[in-house]
Amino acid sequence: MSENGSLRRGRPGYDQQGILEVAVAAFNQYGYDATSMGVLADRLGLSKSAIYHHFASKDEILERALDDALSALEGVLGESDATRGRAADRLEAVLGGAVHVLVEKLPSVTMLLRVRGNTEVERRALARRRAFDRAVTSLVEEAQAEGSLRSDIDPSVVARLAFGMINSIVEWYRPGGKEDADRLAGDVIAIALDGLRMPTSNRVEELIERGPA
Amino acid sequence: MSENGSLRRGRPGYDQQGILEVAVAAFNQYGYDATSMGVLADRLGLSKSAIYHHFASKDEILERALDDALSALEGVLGESDATRGRAADRLEAVLGGAVHVLVEKLPSVTMLLRVRGNTEVERRALARRRAFDRAVTSLVEEAQAEGSLRSDIDPSVVARLAFGMINSIVEWYRPGGKEDADRLAGDVIAIALDGLRMPTSNRVEELIERGPA
Known part of the structure; x- marks a missing residue:
């Protein structure tokens, strides 16, 4: 099993607030410009479209x-x-x-x-x-x-x-x-x-x- | 005459201190990582090797x-x-x-x-x-x-x-x-x-x- 796969399964679903918290932590760590929606999706173990369900854009x-x-x-x-x-x-x-x-x-x-x-x-x-x-x-x-x-x-x-x-x-x-x-x-x-x-x-x-x- | 050409001619030569001042201003404006030696050379109207004459590296x-x-x-x-x-x-x-x-x-x-x-x-x-x-x-x-x-x-x-x-x-x-x-x-x-x-x-x-x- 890939590490990514196990991470995905281990994580609970994110609501809007949960996505926001993970995103802000990533922005603060790597910089807003350097953090793409793809990077966020990876961090959350979600697809980009799952993020777009909650937020129209970065x-x-x-x-x-x-x-x-x-x-x-x-x-x-x-x-x-x-x-x-x-x-x-x-x-x-x-x-x-x-x-x-x-x-x-x-x-x-x-x-x-x-x-x-x-x-x-x-x-x-x-x-x-x-x-x-x-x-x-x-x-x-x-x-x-x-x-x-x-x-x-x-x-x-x-x-x-x-x-x-x-x-x-x-x-x-x-x-x-x-x-x-x-x-x-x-x-x-x-x-x-x-x-x-x-x-x-x-x-x-x-x-x-x-x-x- | 290109603008660049006239800028170059209008500028006095830079000593080490002068290069340092222009470089620090550029680092503060654009960020250290985003400012290459090439960008600095352009700003100073100098060749990169002229900068390397004064500083071994960025x-x-x-x-x-x-x-x-x-x-x-x-x-x-x-x-x-x-x-x-x-x-x-x-x-x-x-x-x-x-x-x-x-x-x-x-x-x-x-x-x-x-x-x-x-x-x-x-x-x-x-x-x-x-x-x-x-x-x-x-x-x-x-x-x-x-x-x-x-x-x-x-x-x-x-x-x-x-x-x-x-x-x-x-x-x-x-x-x-x-x-x-x-x-x-x-x-x-x-x-x-x-x-x-x-x-x-x-x-x-x-x-x-x-x-x-």
Whole structure:
């Protein structure tokens, strides 16, 4: 019996979601362009026409994966913690929520972060990413205006650096590692909002001398 | 006259450094694998043998570019501000120095950050990157031990998140933009060490109640 034959028999049938997961893993490993529908069919132990039964094209698989990541990120902006209260606290909720999305949807977020705008599907995804970034930048502006965030850094630079930190997690995070999503979200929030420096070093003396505003 | 002919005549001769710069720009734009020596020769308006006069192989060009970025980063660890004084202040010097290296050597740092270890040259570069990361992690450990940095975040996570923020700058930074290297270095240090939240919001009252340590 060929190895391929035994693999085929050993595998359960794939539904649309199952095909999507295997496809995204392959895209992340070999690159989207380098992964043909034929390669996907081999990996799945399915015929190409069985894949086409679920997805009209490779582009449609990509679109679904990107939508999965983007919808989850956009969802974070709509959660109650991100829509009520002081802007600084809403920003905290958005940063924490984004870390959760990244950890829970690591493969599709990894794909999203690699998109460079080479196709119409990619350009639409980039437009949604930019809209998300603008919403975060607005939140930073609002928090600066309300006096809860430092205002000596350009709001769009703040949004880029904070999300640079969050997005870099895809480079090293592996499920089952020592940090879970809650812990990582707490770490990101602690660094971005409160900083690494101990308030009990130089800084607090300075603050105490100055007294409450 | 062919366009190619006029381009060739209009271009000055390239020295080794000039070839390196054009090659790195091409690698970043089209990918290292997709850029053959023939493509490079076309871009430079040189024969392939003229390139081989300066570099034994495409791999040697890559090696030089990666060494350029890595040597600059390693140099930051050896600068006086990074070797004397409290660990938190040395970390501040390393973060700021790394932002300067990134801005000044944007093309070669961009290459370095894309390396995945596919060749021996890439694996050696990754080993040097890991050694750099370990040095930063040690510095964080030392600062936590001396009490100048918060110790509730794993030192290797601190190093990864801080450099995630710094490395993300290659994604959007363009020379001549509104932020120069000094400004960006200051922004990164302000966020990573002191945080975005205004000390005069909730937090300072808490600190003042608690009093100096």
